[in-house]
Amino acid sequence: MSSVTYPSSSLLKLAPELLENIFSFLNPHDVVNFGRTCHRANAFIRPTNQILWRNAFLHDFDDPQYAWAALLPTARAANKHKESQWDWYRELRRRLLMLRAIRDGAHDALHPPNEDFIETLMDIFETAVSAEDPDRKQARQGTSLNLKFLDDLFRTIPRAEHLIHDFHRDIESLSFPLEGIPGLNRPLTRSMVPFQRVSETASRFHVYYGRTEREKSSPRAKASARAFVYDFSVTGSDADHGPFKKDKSGLINWPVLEACSSLMIRNFEIARGGHIETPTGFKNSIPHLLPVSPLCPEDWAGVSGAWLGTYAFLDYRDLFHYNFAHHVGHGAGLETYEEACGDLMQLELKLCEDDELKNDPRFDTDLPVCDDLPMLYFRGMSSGHRSGRPRIGVRGAVSLVPGGQQVRWRFLISYAGADQWQLEGVQPGGVRSGGIFGLWTHCDHDENGPVGPFCYYPLCLCSKASFT
Numbered sequence: 249m250s251s252v253t254y255p256s257s258s259l260l261k262l263a264p265e266l267l268e269n270i271f272s273f274l275n276p277h278d279v280v281n282f283g284r285t286c287h288r289a290n291a292f293i294r295p296t297n298q299i300l301w302r303n304a305f306l307h308d309f310d311d312p313q314y315a316w317a318a319l320l321p322t323a324r325a326a327n328k329h330k331e332s333q334w335d336w337y338r339e340l341r342r343r344l345l346m347l348r349a350i351r352d353g354a355h356d357a358l359h360p361p362n363e364d365f366i367e368t369l370m371d372i373f374e375t376a377v378s379a380e381d382p383d384r385k386q387a388r389q390g391t392s393l394n395l396k397f398l399d400d401l402f403r404t405i406p407r408a409e410h411l412i413h414d415f416h417r418d419i420e421s422l423s424f425p426l427e428g429i430p431g432l433n434r435p436l437t438r439s440m441v442p443f444q445r446v447s448e449t450a451s452r453f454h455v456y457y458g459r460t461e462r463e464k465s466s467p468r469a470k471a472s473a474r475a476f477v478y479d480f481s482v483t484g485s486d487a488d489h490g491p492f493k494k495d496k497s498g499l500i501n502w503p504v505l506e507a508c509s510s511l512m513i514r515n516f517e518i519a520r521g522g523h524i525e526t527p528t529g530f531k532n533s534i535p536h537l538l539p540v541s542p543l544c545p546e547d548w549a550g551v552s553g554a555w556l557g558t559y560a561f562l563d564y565r566d567l568f569h570y571n572f573a574h575h576v577g578h579g580a581g582l583e584t585y586e587e588a589c590g591d592l593m594q595l596e597l598k599l600c601e602d603d604e605l606k607n608d609p610r611f612d613t614d615l616p617v618c619d620d621l622p623m624l625y626f627r628g629m630s631s632g633h634r635s636g637r638p639r640i641g642v643r644g645a646v647s648l649v650p651g652g653q654q655v656r657w658r659f660l661i662s663y664a665g666a667d668q669w670q671l672e673g674v675q676p677g678g679v680r681s682g683g684i685f686g687l688w689t690h691c692d693h694d695e696n697g698p699v700g701p702f703c704y705y706p707l708c709l710c711s712k713a714s715f716t
Contacts, residue, residue, distance in 0.1 A: 276304045276340060301336040309343070310394045312375035318536065320620040322652035342368055353407050366411060366450050372398060373456055378536040398530050402457070412453070412460050451502035455676050455685075458528035459513045470514065471582040476507035477687065477701045478562055478582070480571045488615050489689045489699075490656075490672025498615035498650045500674055508685040509676075511560060512703035519558040519592040520710070527682050527709035535653075535678030538706060547599050549646045549655055550680040550706065551626045555595040557704030559688055561588055564698055571696070595642060595704065597628035610660055610667065610691070611645045617656065618648035621679075630661065638663070649674065657684050657704075660691065667691040671702055682709060 279293055279300065293300060316324065316331055346365045376394035402408045454460075463469045476482055482504055486494040491505040517526050531537075538550050562570070566585040605611070605625040617623065623645055630640045644659040655678060659671035670693075673686025684704045690697045 275307045276344060279304050295335075295337040298336050301340060305336045305340045308393060309340075309372070309397065310375060310377045310392055314377050315375045318378055320618070320648070320652040322618050322620050322650075326651065339371075343372065347401065350401065350405055350408050350411070363447055363450065366447070366453055369398070369411065370449050370453050373453070373530060373533075376530075376534055378534050392534075395530050395534070409460050409462070412457060448502045451506040452676070454506050455502070455509045456530055456533040459510065463510060463514070470511065470587075473507040473510040474562075474582045474585075474587065476504055477511060478567055478570060478699065480696055480699065483687055483689075483699070485693065488613055488672055489670065489687065489693055491674055491686050492615060492672075496614055498617060498656075500649060500654060500676075504687075505674055505676060505685055508687065508701040508703070509683075512558070512685055512701050515560045515587075515589045515701075516558055516703055516705075518589050520556070521592065524556065524592070524710045527705050532682035532709060533677035535681050537677070537682060538680040538708070540680070544599055547624065548621050548679060549624055551597050551624055551646060552599050553597065554707035555597065555704045556707050556710050557593050557595070557684075557702060559590040559593075559700060559702040561590070561698065561700040563588070567698060568696070591632040593630055593632060593704075594707070595628055595630050597626045597642070597644075600625055600627045600643075605643060605645075608643075610670075611658065613658075616650050618650050618652040620652045621648055623647040653678055655679060655681075655684075657686070673702065673704070682706070 282293065295301070312334070313331075316327055319327060346368045349365070372394045376392040378392075482501075483489050483491070484494060486496050487501065491501050491508055493499050493501045513526060513528055520526065540550070541547055541552060544552055561567075562585055570582060570585065602625075605627070611625070624647075625645050626643065628642045628644075630642050631638075640661060640663045642659055642661055644657060646655060646657050648654070649656050655675040657671075657673045657675065659669075659673070660667055661669040661671065668691060669688050670691045671686060671688045673684040675681055675684045677683075682705060686702060687699055688702050689699050
C-alpha cells in the first residue's frame with residue numbers, strides 16, 4: 249500500500265523562519281487545522297512556539313504592547329507582571345474559547361455571567377490600540393481590531409448582553425429585596441441591585457459598554473440605579489462627596505459610577521434632542537480619543553473647549569422620604585417617585601493657571617491623586633440650551649485618580665455671587681476620552697442635603713449638526 253503524502257510534509261521541510269512567515273498570513277483556525285494533518289505539523293504548532301502564536305493572535309487582535317506603552321508610569325508599573333507573564337497561545341485560546349461559549353449560548357457562561365469571561369472581555373478592551381498608537385499598521389489605519397471584535401460580538405450575538413446582566417422573563421414583576429431567590433443571584437445589571445457581591449471588573453465593563461437594551465425600556469432598571477445615587481449613605485466627606493470609595497483612598501467606587509452612568513445616559517437622551525448624539529460604548533471609552541490641542545499642549549486632559557451635559561434630581565421631599573421612611577431594602581420605593589431631568593447644559597471651559605485658583609480652598613481634598621500628570625485648573629461659563637437662560641460661572645480642577653488610568657473632575661458652579669454646587673466626576677475612559685459621570689451636592693455639604701447624578705461629554709463627540 250502506497251503511503252499518502254500530505255501537503256504539510258513538504259511545507260515542514262522549509263526553514264522555520266520561512267514557515268513562520270507563511271503562517272503569519274493564516275488565521276488561528278487555519279493554524280489549528282494545519283496541526284491536525286500530521287504529527288510533525290502538530291509538533292510545529294505547539295503552544296511554546298510563541299512566534300507562531302503571536303502571528304495568529306495578531307490576525308484577530310491588537311498587539312497589547314502598544315496599549316501598554318501608552319500607559320502612564322504608575323499604571324505601567326502595576327502592569328509589569330502581566331506583561332512579563334504574557335503568553336500568546338494562552339491568551340488567544342482564552343479569548344476564542346470565550347467567543348465559542350457565547351456563540352453557543354453555553355448556560356455556564358451566561359447564567360450567571362462567567363466572571364472569567366468578563367475579565368477576558370475587559371482585557372480585550374484595555375489592550376485596544378488608541379488613536380495615538382505609534383504603529384498605524386497595527387491600528388489598521390485607525391481601526392482597532394479589539395474594538396471591532398467587541399462591537400461584532402455584542403452586535404451579532406443577542407445573548408452576549410447576558411454578560412452584562414442575567415436574563416429573567418419576569419424581571420419587571422419581581423419584588424425587592426431579591427436575596428434568596430434561587431438561581432437569581434444577579435438578575436439585573438449590576439447597578440440595578442445595589443450592594444450585591446459583584447466584581448468591580450463587572451461594573452467597570454458595564455460602564456464602558458454603555459446602556460443595554462433592557463435598561464433602555466426597564467422602569468425597574470431606572471428605579472434601581474436611583475437607589476444608589478440618591479442614597480445619602482453612598483457618598484460623604486470620606487469620598488469627597490463623589491463616586492469614590494469611602495476609605496479616603498481616592499479610588500473609584502465602580503458600582504456607584506455604574507449607577508450614575510446607567511441613569512445619566514438615559515437622562516441625557518431625554519435632554520439632548522434629535523440633533524445630538526449620546527457618545528457611549530467602547531469606541532468612546534478609550535484613552536486619547538481626542539487629540540491634544542496644538543495651541544495648548546499642556547492641556548493633557550482636553551479641558552479647553554465645549555462640553556454638553558445634564559443632571560437629574562428628586563424633589564427633596566421624595567429624596568428625604570426615600571432615605572428615612574422607605575429605606576427598607578435598596579431598590580424599594582423609587583418606582584413611585586418622579587425624577588426630574590435638567591436642561592441640556594453647555595460648558596465653555598478654558599485652562600487657567602492663576603494663583604487664585606491654585607490657592608482656592610474649594611479645591612482642597614484629603615483624597616490622594618496620581619501625580620504622573622499635573623493637576624490642571626480651569627474657568628468657564630455654563631448656559632442652558634434654551635434661549636434666555638443666564639450664563640453661570642464655572643471653575644474647576646482635573647487630576648488623575650490613583651493608579652493613573654482614570655481622570656477625576658471637580659466642577660464648582662456659582663451664581664448670585666456665591667458658590668452653590670460641587671460636582672465630583674470621573675472620566676472612566678481615561679485621558680481625553682468620552683463622558684464624565686458623577687454626583688452633585690451643595691458646596692457647603694449640609695447633612696442630608698440634596699444629591700444627584702450628572703454627566704458631561706465633549707461637544708465634538710455629540711454633534712450631528714452644529715450646536716448653537
